[in-house]
Amino acid sequence: MLLSQKTSDLKRRMREALQGGGTKAIESQKSKGKLTARERILALLDAKSFHEYDMFVSHAGKDFDMDKKFLPGDGVITGTGTINGYPVCIYAQDFTVAGGSLGYAHAKKIVKIMEQAMKLKVPIIGINDSGGARIQEGVNALAGYGDIFYRNTMASGVIPQISVILGPCAGGAVYSPALTDFVFVVDKISQMFITGPEVIKTVLGEEISKEDLGGARVQAEITGNAHFYAESEIECFEQIKTLVSYIPWNNENKAKPFPKKAPKRQYKIDDIIPAENSEPYDVRDIIRSITDESEFLEVQERYARNIVIGFGRLGGQSIGVVANQPMVLAGVLDVDSSNKAARFIRFCDSFNIPLVTLVDLPGYLPGVDQEYQGVIRHGAKVLYAYSEASVPKMTVIMRKAYGGGYIAMCSHHLKADFVFAWPTAEIAVMGPEGAANIIFRKEIVEAENPEEMRKQKIEEYKEKFANPYVAAAYGYVDAVIEPSETRHFLIHALEISQNKTVLNPWKKHGVPPF
Amino acid sequence: MENEEINKQTDIPNHNWGFIEVDDVRYRTLFPNHFGSKKRISGNPYIVNALIPGTIREIFVKKGQKVKAGEKLLLLEAMKMNNQIVTNIAGTIDIIHVSVGDVVPKDTLLVTLKP
Numbered sequence: 001m002l003l004s005q006k007t008s009d010l011k012r013r014m015r016e017a018l019q020g021g022g023t024k025a026i027e028s029q030k031s032k033g034k035l036t037a038r039e040r041i042l043a044l045l046d047a048k049s050f051h052e053y054d055m056f057v058s059h060a061g062k063d064f065d066m067d068k069k070f071l072p073g074d075g076v077i078t079g080t081g082t083i084n085g086y087p088v089c090i091y092a093q094d095f096t097v098a099g100g101s102l103g104y105a106h107a108k109k110i111v112k113i114m115e116q117a118m119k120l121k122v123p124i125i126g127i128n129d130s131g132g133a134r135i136q137e138g139v140n141a142l143a144g145y146g147d148i149f150y151r152n153t154m155a156s157g158v159i160p161q162i163s164v165i166l167g168p169c170a171g172g173a174v175y176s177p178a179l180t181d182f183v184f185v186v187d188k189i190s191q192m193f194i195t196g197p198e199v200i201k202t203v204l205g206e207e208i209s210k211e212d213l214g215g216a217r218v219q220a221e222i223t224g225n226a227h228f229y230a231e232s233e234i235e236c237f238e239q240i241k242t243l244v245s246y247i248p249w250n251n252e253n254k255a256k257p258f259p260k261k262a263p264k265r266q267y268k269i270d271d272i273i274p275a276e277n278s279e280p281y282d283v284r285d286i287i288r289s290i291t292d293e294s295e296f297l298e299v300q301e302r303y304a305r306n307i308v309i310g311f312g313r314l315g316g317q318s319i320g321v322v323a324n325q326p327m328v329l330a331g332v333l334d335v336d337s338s339n340k341a342a343r344f345i346r347f348c349d350s351f352n353i354p355l356v357t358l359v360d361l362p363g364y365l366p367g368v369d370q371e372y373q374g375v376i377r378h379g380a381k382v383l384y385a386y387s388e389a390s391v392p393k394m395t396v397i398m399r400k401a402y403g404g405g406y407i408a409m410c411s412h413h414l415k416a417d418f419v420f421a422w423p424t425a426e427i428a429v430m431g432p433e434g435a436a437n438i439i440f441r442k443e444i445v446e447a448e449n450p451e452e453m454r455k456q457k458i459e460e461y462k463e464k465f466a467n468p469y470v471a472a473a474y475g476y477v478d479a480v481i482e483p484s485e486t487r488h489f490l491i492h493a494l495e496i497s498q499n500k501t502v503l504n505p506w507k508k509h510g511v512p513p514f
Numbered sequence: 515m516e517n518e519e520i521n522k523q524t525d526i527p528n529h530n531w532g533f534i535e536v537d538d539v540r541y542r543t544l545f546p547n548h549f550g551s552k553k554r555i556s557g558n559p560y561i562v563n564a565l566i567p568g569t570i571r572e573i574f575v576k577k578g579q580k581v582k583a584g585e586k587l588l589l590l591e592a593m594k595m596n597n598q599i600v601t602n603i604a605g606t607i608d609i610i611h612v613s614v615g616d617v618v619p620k621d622t623l624l625v626t627l628k629p
Contacts, residue, residue: 148549206620207574207615221528278541280541305544326543327544329543329545330534330536330541332536362539363536365534433537
């Protein structure tokens with residue numbers, strides 16, 4: 001046969017595979033406002049950069065008449081490409097083919113591209129859109145999931161792993177995104193839960209819709225399982241493109257440096273921070289007055305809003321920012337915010353991204369609720385994460401830093417490399433009001449006018465202790481700086497920390513309070 | 515570099531302004547709507563709630579009956595198991611709020627006792 005005939009045969013086979021589940025299935029997908037798997041990959045990756053592999057893999061099912069069915073690519077598309085020049089391995093489940101259900105061959109394709117990513121040391125992006133395990137393939141489907149979860153774990157901290165939930169992701173399947181570094185959800189399209197509403201109704205009698213149980217908003221706002229929330233698939237892809245610009249390809253590289261740019265918005269920090277200590281402000285305004293071009297990609301924006309985490313650049317270099325948010329719950333640390341911060345700190349540490357911590361918190365959230373939820377254990381995660389992190393760590397104490405909160409927010413004692421404090425910083429065991437009540441209790445009780453005495457003692461305490469100079473006297477603060485100099489100090493600190501090396505005793509790994 | 519209009523105290527959806535007290539200081543701040551709604555164990559031992567949803571299969575006590583701590587009150591079938599609901603405190607049965615066959619959601623008041 002001539003080459004031309006062989007080529008037409010190839011093209012015919014490719015056309016068949018590209019059809020996916022057929023026009024009807026594609027229409028059904030579109031009617032739900034969802035793009036097809038290939039459309040998603042092509043929208044996310046640079047034009048003409050996507051190369052598909054394993055298009056002709058066929059499924060392994062033998063029982064229940066499966067051998068009579070043709071499932072193109074076994075319902076998943078895998079390949080490599082670039083995002084703004086940044087190389088990635090990618091897979092996208094095809095809901096039009098057998099509901100995107102996972103069979104043995106389907107899982108094998110995913111495992112193959114994941115192992116490829118680990119070998120080539122490039123990030124892996126997984127687009128999830130699947131009805132779950134292909135029941136006809138029985139335990140082979142479970143085997144497939146197990147194989148994937150193992151690779152998720154092995155790749156964790158080696159290459160960045162991104163999950164995009166663009167459809168149902170239920171039951172065992174949802175553990176894969178849970179093991180990855182960043183989860184993207186889209187309103188009304190993403191669904192994540194372990195047991196669905198039908199099972200919950202049967203076993204427990206509780207009625208709840210899929211959207212209310214595990215929809216995008218629930219995952220972004222209540223559970224914190226989702227790191228990025230978008231209202232459309234296209235918006236989601238734009239978020240992914242922004243995220244990859246801040247992180248390196250693998251754990252042995254640093255993120256790509258960009259040209260140095262000054263912040264676009266120059267806020268007068270005096271105007272942002274209120275004179276009264278107990279009045280709130282939005283710490284993101286401070287962040288944007290420090291970062292290059294005032295750009296800040298917030299992570300988990302809608303969850304545990306009392307702490308703000310995200311990526312920015314200083315002098316062209318990627319940084320991870322952790323900042324208390326006085327505008328929500330007075331910026332206290334609690335169970336959810338501790339979890340949110342700790343995981344982010346560990347991601348940055350795994351991928352050589354320096355950490356900048358902005359501190360303004362009155363302490364931990366008091367309450368029986370918090371105690372019963374185990375705030376002791378969860379709060380400890382932040383201490384563990386900061387202590388273990390060996391990337392350059394820079395801290396700026398802006399206002400309040402009381403008690404345990406002062407220690408936890410990357411203090412000198414957790415081996416921050418540079419601790420700067422503003423003149424407005426108050427570093428103390430607790431605030432003047434609480435402290436005066438304890439230390440001067442006798443004087444207040446025995447005074448002629450206790451209220452007057454209390455006020456006086458509070459002023460005395462404030463004068464003496466509610467400032468950065470006591471800590472500075474002990475060397476716990478490296479420099480007291482003016483807020484307007486913050487960016488300048490941080491950029492210098494970053495530049496000089498390029499070759500930071502820390503030697504710790506060998507261990508297989510620690511035992512953090514999971 | 516312009517000095518942009520600073521939007522102080524921008525509101526956040528599903529959050530309300532309020533005060534939180536930490537170490538004798540009241541801070542003005544935003545609270546999420548679902549704040550504090552996570553359930554915790556009820557402090558009052560004379561009130562017996564259903565900790566899980568299920569179906570009432572059998573009731574062992576009657577109004578006015580004196581019970582000891584640890585005594586069985588009723589059987590609540592849930593998750594395919596029969597769960598014995600007991601009283602944590604000695605007392606007298608005051609009101610039984612459910613009947614056999616009732617399907618109850620979580621936190622339903624089952625029995626009230628009096629000392």
